[in-house]
Amino acid sequence: MLFGLDGVEIGLLIVFLCLFGGILSGFPVAFAIGGAGVVSFAIIAGLDSAGLLIHQAIDTGSAAYDAVVATGVRPDSISIFRYPDLPRTGVPVFPQGWEMALDRNVSFIVNRINERVLAGAAIETLLAVLMFVMMGITLERSKIANDLLTTMARVFGPLPGGLAVSVVVVGAFLAASTGIVGATVVTMGLLSLPTMLRNGYSPQLSTGVIAASGTLGQIIPPSIVIVLLGTLAGDLYSVSQENRAQEAGCTDALTYLGEPAVVSVGTLFQAALLPGILLALLYALYAFGYALVNPKKAPAVQFGAATGEPITATERFTWFAGLPVALIAGMMLLSSLGVVGSQSLRVDSFTDMGQTASLRTNVSDECKASMIALHGQSAWDTAVAEQEAIDAAGGVEQSVRLSPEEIEALIAEKSADAAPIGTGVATIMLMLALVLVLARGVKPSASPAPLLVGALGIVLGLVVDILLIAPSASSGVTWLLLAVPMAMALYGAAHGAARLAGNELIRVVFPPLVLIVAVLGSILGGITNPTPAAALGAGGAIMLAAYRKLRDQDRSPRIILFSTLAVVVAILIGINFDLRINQDGVSFESWVAFFFAYAAYLYALFGLLFACWVLYAGGVLSPVVRETAKVTSMVFTILIGSQLLNLVVISFGGEHYIQDFLKSFDNEFKVFLIVMLVLFILGFVLDFLEIIYIVIPIVGPVIYGGSFDPKWVTIMIAVNLQTSFLTPPFGFALFYLRGVAPPGVTTGHIYAGVAPFVLIQVLGLAILWFFPGIVTILPDLMG
Numbered sequence: 001m002l003f004g005l006d007g008v009e010i011g012l013l014i015v016f017l018c019l020f021g022g023i024l025s026g027f028p029v030a031f032a033i034g035g036a037g038v039v040s041f042a043i044i045a046g047l048d049s050a051g052l053l054i055h056q057a058i059d060t061g062s063a064a065y066d067a068v069v070a071t072g073v074r075p076d077s078i079s080i081f082r083y084p085d086l087p088r089t090g091v092p093v094f095p096q097g098w099e100m101a102l103d104r105n106v107s108f109i110v111n112r113i114n115e116r117v118l119a120g121a122a123i124e125t126l127l128a129v130l131m132f133v134m135m136g137i138t139l140e141r142s143k144i145a146n147d148l149l150t151t152m153a154r155v156f157g158p159l160p161g162g163l164a165v166s167v168v169v170v171g172a173f174l175a176a177s178t179g180i181v182g183a184t185v186v187t188m189g190l191l192s193l194p195t196m197l198r199n200g201y202s203p204q205l206s207t208g209v210i211a212a213s214g215t216l217g218q219i220i221p222p223s224i225v226i227v228l229l230g231t232l233a234g235d236l237y238s239v240s241q242e243n244r245a246q247e248a249g250c251t252d253a254l255t256y257l258g259e260p261a262v263v264s265v266g267t268l269f270q271a272a273l274l275p276g277i278l279l280a281l282l283y284a285l286y287a288f289g290y291a292l293v294n295p296k297k298a299p300a301v302q303f304g305a306a307t308g309e310p311i312t313a314t315e316r317f318t319w320f321a322g323l324p325v326a327l328i329a330g331m332m333l334l335s336s337l338g339v340v341g342s343q344s345l346r347v348d349s350f351t352d353m354g355q356t357a358s359l360r361t362n363v364s365d366e367c368k369a370s371m372i373a374l375h376g377q378s379a380w381d382t383a384v385a386e387q388e389a390i391d392a393a394g395g396v397e398q399s400v401r402l403s404p405e406e407i408e409a410l411i412a413e414k415s416a417d418a419a420p421i422g423t424g425v426a427t428i429m430l431m432l433a434l435v436l437v438l439a440r441g442v443k444p445s446a447s448p449a450p451l452l453v454g455a456l457g458i459v460l461g462l463v464v465d466i467l468l469i470a471p472s473a474s475s476g477v478t479w480l481l482l483a484v485p486m487a488m489a490l491y492g493a494a495h496g497a498a499r500l501a502g503n504e505l506i507r508v509v510f511p512p513l514v515l516i517v518a519v520l521g522s523i524l525g526g527i528t529n530p531t532p533a534a535a536l537g538a539g540g541a542i543m544l545a546a547y548r549k550l551r552d553q554d555r556s557p558r559i560i561l562f563s564t565l566a567v568v569v570a571i572l573i574g575i576n577f578d579l580r581i582n583q584d585g586v587s588f589e590s591w592v593a594f595f596f597a598y599a600a601y602l603y604a605l606f607g608l609l610f611a612c613w614v615l616y617a618g619g620v621l622s623p624v625v626r627e628t629a630k631v632t633s634m635v636f637t638i639l640i641g642s643q644l645l646n647l648v649v650i651s652f653g654g655e656h657y658i659q660d661f662l663k664s665f666d667n668e669f670k671v672f673l674i675v676m677l678v679l680f681i682l683g684f685v686l687d688f689l690e691i692i693y694i695v696i697p698i699v700g701p702v703i704y705g706g707s708f709d710p711k712w713v714t715i716m717i718a719v720n721l722q723t724s725f726l727t728p729p730f731g732f733a734l735f736y737l738r739g740v741a742p743p744g745v746t747t748g749h750i751y752a753g754v755a756p757f758v759l760i761q762v763l764g765l766a767i768l769w770f771f772p773g774i775v776t777i778l779p780d781l782m783g
Contacts, residue, residue, distance in 0.1 A: 007053035007093040008657045015040045015649055019694075020685065023730075030634050033690065034641030037648045041105070044652055045098035055653060056080065059089040074247065081664035093652040101651040108647050124531050125231050125265055129635055131534035132222050134628040135519075135541040139174075139512065140183035141620050142545035147508040148173055149191050153301070155505065161291025161298040163196050164209045165284045171213025172280040173509075175220040176516045181725055185214030185733050189740040202297035203745050208753030209287055211733040212760070213280075215725040218688065218718065220276030221269040221520055222537065225718050227530060228635070229692055230265035233704065233714045236697070237263050240705035248374075249366030256371060258359045263710040265530050266523050270779040271711040273524070275719060278774065279764050286760055311444055319441025324434055331430050340426045341419030343471040347410040350399045357390060359383035374707070411472075418471040424575065425465050425482070429458045432493045439496030442503045454492015461485030475576040476589030511547070515540045524782065539608055542621075546611030549618050563607020570600040635689065642693030655698050662702040672708065675699050676720055676765070683724030687732065691721060711779055712772045716765065723761045726754045 005013075018040040022032030047053045058065060058078060064086050069075055080088070094101045152166035159165065167188055174184045188210045196206040218225045241253040241261035253261040291298035311319075334340040359371060361384050372380045390396055402410070436451045436458075461482055469478050479486075500506045519537040522528045543560050550557040573579070577593035580586075615621035649655050665671045678699075682691055696717070703713055725733040728751050737750055768774055 006657075007048075007055040008653050010047070010053055011040075011044045011093055011652045012649070012654045012657070014043050015645070015654065018043070019645065019690075023686075023690075028634070029687065029690065030637035030641055032641075033638060033694070034644050037641065037645035040645075041098075041102070041648045041651070044093065044648075045102070048092050048094050048098055048652075051092075053093045053652075054090040055093050056088040057091050058083070059087040062087040077247075077663070079660035079664060081661050105644075105647045105651055125227060125529070126636075128222075128227050128265075128530040128534040129224055130628065130632045131531070131538040132224055132227065133631045134624065135222075135534065135537040136177075136183060136217075137624050137627050137631075138538070138541040138545050138615075138620075139177055140187060141624055142541070142548045144177070144512055144544070144548070145170065145174055145184070145187040146191060148512075149188065151505055151508045153192075153195070157301040159288070159291075160295060160300050161205075161287045162300055163192070163199065163201060164205060164287035164291070164298060167192050167196075167209050168213045168280055168284045168287060171210075171216050171283075172220060172277070173512065173516075175217035175276065176222075176520065177512045181214050181217050181733060182736050184217055185211060185736040186740050188214060189737045193737075193740070193745070194742060197742065197744070199301045200296065200299050202294070203749040204753040205287065205290055205298055206753070207737055207741065207745060207750045208755070208757050209283065211726060211731075211737050211750070211754050212283055212757035214733050214736070215722050216276060216280055216283075218722040218725065219272055219279060219715075221272050221523070222530065222534065223269075223272060223276075223718070224635075225688055225692070225721060226268050226272055226714075227265055228689070229696070229714055229718055229721075230263070230268045232692065232696055232700070233268070233710060234263050234265075236700035237261055237704040237710040240701045243701070244705050248370035249364055250370065251363075251367075255360045255363060255367065256374070258371075258375065263714070266526070267711060267779050268714055269520070269523050269530065270782055271715050271775045272718065273520075274774050274778055275715055275764070275768055278767065279719070279722075279761070282760050282764055283757065286756060311441065315441060315444050319437055319444070323437045327430060327433055327437065331426060334421070334426070335423075338419055340421045341423060343418045343422040345411050345414050345418075345471055347407060347414065348402075349407065350401055355386075355390075356396055357383045357386040361387045415471045420466045421462060422465060422469075425461065429461055429489065432489045433458055435493045435496045435500070438506070439499040442506070443499045446499065450495035451492050454489050454496065457485045457488025457490075457492060461489060474587075474589060475578075475593070479576070511544055515544060524778075526782065542615065543608060543611045545620065546614040549614055549620065553618075559607055559610050563604050563610070566600040566604040566607065570597050570604065573597040573600070638689045639693055642690065645694055646697055649698065658698055659702050662699065668706045668708065671706075672703055672713070672716075675703055676716065679717065679720045680723060680762075683721065684727045685730055686724065687730070688721040688724050691724065709772065709776055712768075712775045715775045716768060719761065719765055719768065723758055726758050726761070728754075 015036070018036040019033065022036040022039075023029060025032060027035065044053065058080055060075075065078070068078060068083060068086065078086070080086075148170045149166065152169050153163055156162035156166040156169065170188065171184060174187075193206055193210060197203065217223060238253070238261050241257060245251070245253040245256035248256055250256040287298070291300075331340065359375065359380065361368075361380075363371065368380070432454065436454050440448065440451055464481055464485055468481050473481075500510075515537060518540060519533050522533045522536065523530055543563065547557045547560045550560065573593050573596055577597075578590050579594050579597060581590065581594050612621060615624070646655075662671050662674065665674070679691060679695065682695060686694075704710055725731050728734060731754070734747075734750055734754065738747060741750070
């Protein structure tokens with residue numbers, strides 16, 4: 001053995017040194033990874049041909065090996081780490097020669113690029129990366145951060161450490177709307193850092209809070225890290241659990257687990273929301289605590305008063321807290337009492353299929369023992385009792401078509417049980433009521449007459465819904481009856497919106513907030529998957545940026561506003577009317593609704609094209625598209641290069657060697673802790689993309705092949721990878737901030753500033769480790 005090391009160990013060292021050298025060489029990382037794969041394979045092949053790389057494998061022909069197998073141990077679980085005393089035999093790291101390994105690598109890389117980059121099942125999800133990147137870059141160029149930082153500084157500045165807290169709030173806000181770390185750190189570094197230093201803030205706290213807050217985009221959805229990691233984690237979890245089920249003696253993972261072995265990017269977005277908010281809260285608490293301990297290094301700062309009418313504390317509480325909370329709580333109370341609820345009379349034309357047993361019981365004895373060990377004896381006994389009851393009833397009840405009379409009876413039953421107020425009407429009226437209440441609070445001295453008209457329209461609309469609109473009423477009749485109340489409510493809301501626009505905080509926060517709610521709400525609510533939501537976000541960002549551009553040029557943004565309204569109209573029509581005109585017996589109101597919806601769609605499309613023209617003429621669109629192409633190309637090129645490097649590691653047995661080492665530990669927590677420590681250390685020298693595409697495929701089959709919740713595992717990895725932006729010497733956030741920092745701020749200041757936030761990241765990981773429910777509660781509630 002060369003240097004007393006196993007041949008596979010030397011091969012892994014060669015790969016790591018080539019990768020590290022390639023990154024340090026100054027070549028683009030995307031090409032350095034692929035080049036490291038080619039160079040390392042050539043070196044390993046040369047050493048193997050010279051007979052210098054010998055792998056000490058277990059001698060499968062020895063009597064000791066046969067004795068271990070005879071005890072019932074599976075041959076594929078026998079490794080040099082679990083059974084170090086078994087006889088060894090020296091074999092080349094390329095048993096069939098490096099020529100055969102090269103031929104297999106070439107064929108495999110073509111197949112992998114086709115599956116994972118060009119035409120695989122994950123390509124649709126990966127398209128979301130392009131559109132999320134475009135969304136983020138467009139919003140960054142629209143100078144939304146400028147307005148947010150100025151406004152939040154006025155809100156939080158008077159507090160101890162208020163400027164640092166405002167940076168955290170803006171960082172979380174930008175994370176949910178852009179998710180681009182570089183753009184966020186650079187923007188906040190240019191705008192906030194000079195202001196914080198000028199007002200007496202220490203360079204360490206200033207640089208640390210800016211760098212850390214900028215990285216929140218890696219964990220708060222919509223996060224590119226979660227999109228990339230989620231597509232990989234879904235494949236790894238599915239394959240690993242299938243292998244686990246077969247090792248347990250079962251036919252498939254569905255039988256063994258009792259549920260499908262799947263995890264989607266949308267579910268991971270749900271899981272990442274609370275951990276992201278937790279990290280932002282920890283950052284803000286640290287900044288506030290630092291200011292309390294060191295008031296001279298993080299003083300309170302009083303900026304110019306915000307525009308708007310001064311209001312008393314009583315008015316502020318009444319209109320901004322008391323009444324909004326009362327309205328929302330009242331809506332929830334009425335829903336729980338059945339006053340507000342669904343009025344849908346849609347019924348299935350087939351009966352429901354009978355329930356199957358909670359677990360499959362027609363399995364082998366080996367699989368039965370494994371399932372009892374996993375689920376417990378009581379769960380198995382319950383499943384057996386359920387299956388016996390199903391068998392006694394003649395098997396699972398099949399779904400059958402209902403007769404017209406049965407369908408009519410079901411419709412009559414649903415009509416009798418329907419709530420007096422429909423959920424849709426109640427939701428719209430609640431939103432309009434909130435606008436009226438907030439508008440009254442913004443300008444309490446203004447005439448309340450228009451707002452009272454709107455409030456009367458809301459009350460009248462609810463009364464009409466209770467007294468005149470039956471659940472069986474068509475959508476056309478419903479909207480005709482609600483026309484006058486809605487007109488009154490919209491009249492008041494229009495006056496209220498004009499008053500709200502005069503409030504700086506609402507004017508700055510509301511537009512990006514609507515975009516965030518639209519994108520994240522559609523994903524977290526299960527309405528659509530991340531790719532269409534990303535397209536919605538990119539289109540919304542373009543229109544928002546065009547709106548800002550037109551306002552800067554003192555031009556009317558009316559087309560953009562009407563286009564946004566057209567989108568809302570199209571959505572409302574689509575929800576309330578049946579727009580399927582290609583079937584028989586289409587009603588007149590459906591045709592009218594279709595033409596209105598189509599007209600709204602065309603106008604919204606025109607508005608989007610107009611927004612693109614405004615940005616193009618203003619010199620914004622071209623750099624946005626160019627930068628989007630650069631970032632997306634880099635991501636996919638790294639994906640291709642990492643596949644090549646992975647295949648090199650697989651070809652000489654490196655992946656199998658690492659997995660055998662991890663499997664030698666019987667404790668799952670110990671294995672996962674080792675992996676997390678390795679990822680944390682690698683974060684000092686590697687970027688998150690290299691770790692995702694090089695390291696995770698190697699360790700993934702082990703950490704995703706156990707009993708841990710895949711959502712928890714993935715979010716723990718994502719939070720860990722977030723620290724790679726903060727850890728010196730190669731943390732990208734540090735480079736970004738160093739490039740825009742004033743001359744008085746040194747690299748030492750930046751390193752000292754991020755150190756506490758790296759520890760906060762570790763604290764956040766510890767909290768998620770001991771309280772995994774923070775990750776899983778939201779997906780469980782929304783699932």
